[in-house]
Amino acid sequence: MSRLGNVERHPNPMQKPRIEKVVVNISVGKSGEPLQKAVKVLNQLTGQTPCQRRAKKTIRDWGTHRKEPIACIVTLRDEVAIEFLKNAFSAAGNKLFKSNFDLNGNFAFGIRKHIDLPRVRYDPELGIFGMDVCVTMGKPGYRVKMRRLRRARVGKRQRITREESIENVREAFGIEVIGE
Numbered sequence: 001m002s003r004l005g006n007v008e009r010h011p012n013p014m015q016k017p018r019i020e021k022v023v024v025n026i027s028v029g030k031s032g033e034p035l036q037k038a039v040k041v042l043n044q045l046t047g048q049t050p051c052q053r054r055a056k057k058t059i060r061d062w063g064t065h066r067k068e069p070i071a072c073i074v075t076l077r078d079e080v081a082i083e084f085l086k087n088a089f090s091a092a093g094n095k096l097f098k099s100n101f102d103l104n105g106n107f108a109f110g111i112r113k114h115i116d117l118p119r120v121r122y123d124p125e126l127g128i129f130g131m132d133v134c135v136t137m138g139k140p141g142y143r144v145k146m147r148r149l150r151r152a153r154v155g156k157r158q159r160i161t162r163e164e165s166i167e168n169v170r171e172a173f174g175i176e177v178i179g180e
Helices: 033-046 078-091 162-173
Strands: 018-027 050-055 069-076 095-097 107-111 131-138 175-180
Touching: 018 033, 018 078, 033 069, 033 078, 069 078, 078 095, 078 107, 078 162, 162 175
Parallel strands: 095 175
Antiparallel strands: 018 069, 018 131, 050 069, 107 131
16 A cells, blocks of 8 residues: 555656655644644544644734744654545545645645544633644655755656645545635
8 A cells, every 4th residue: 555545556656756754733822721732633533643843923912922832843754644534534524625726736634623633622621723634745755855965956747736735635535615
């Protein structure tokens, strides 16, 4: 089974788009108990320990201060990412908008309530949290452009387009893309 979930062979395996990573973000907006509950929810959903993110600047109207932890994220890769995406797509109604995809083939969508995910039960102690799911798509060999040492340019064929990404996600997960 490939990294995207479909078993059919692509004519050139270096041209086949795949999921590089899935980033799940819960932004609470304040530190303390709400953030700890969000960390616990994200840990239960993904099975990984979330990393906390800090505020970049102070906004008095919102009550946030610079360097105060206000969000938590988890990065998923390989099979764990694919399994989480299947559940996240079902929570999103198996529909995405074309505007969710950027020109480089990456896409993002939100889930309003984490209890919409399959096999997740409501816990009154934790509450309900929304989350953002960001998916980075790529082709094998594209890492040459992103790495630190010996960085190099990649050709046009190695870049993934919006249309390739939409078609690949539609085939692999059965997602309906609206707005084409």
